Amino acid sequence: MLSLVADSYTIPDLKTDSELDAHILTLRDQLDEVDREMVRALNQRARLVQELASIKREAGEQLYDPKREEEILQRVAEENPGPIYDSTMREIFEIVMHHIRDIESEI
Numbered sequence: 001m002l003s004l005v006a007d008s009y010t011i012p013d014l015k016t017d018s019e020l021d022a023h024i025l026t027l028r029d030q031l032d033e034v035d036r037e038m039v040r041a042l043n044q045r046a047r048l049v050q051e052l053a054s055i056k057r058e059a060g061e062q063l064y065d066p067k068r069e070e071e072i073l074q075r076v077a078e079e080n081p082g083p084i085y086d087s088t089m090r091e092i093f094e095i096v097m098h099h100i101r102d103i104e105s106e107i
Helices: 017-058 066-079 086-104
Strands: none
Touching: 017 086, 066 086
């Protein structure tokens, strides 16, 4: 699996236009792969949430747990290595969880 964020990055010394074009294509290919990984990961998360919702519904438990959601958001910020700001990462996950909760309600 690809890392979503490089630890450090130095701009290569590209001497010719063809080297620059090749490097741009390589970076775009890497971005495309990261995008595919993100789609797979988001759908896997949605499937797991659907399964959890089904189990909780059968057990008569409340589906939405704001305490659990806050724990997830705190963990996401704590585990974020950057360069994305912690607050931005929290917002991204809030959006993901909100939209997956919409799927959860369809079960």
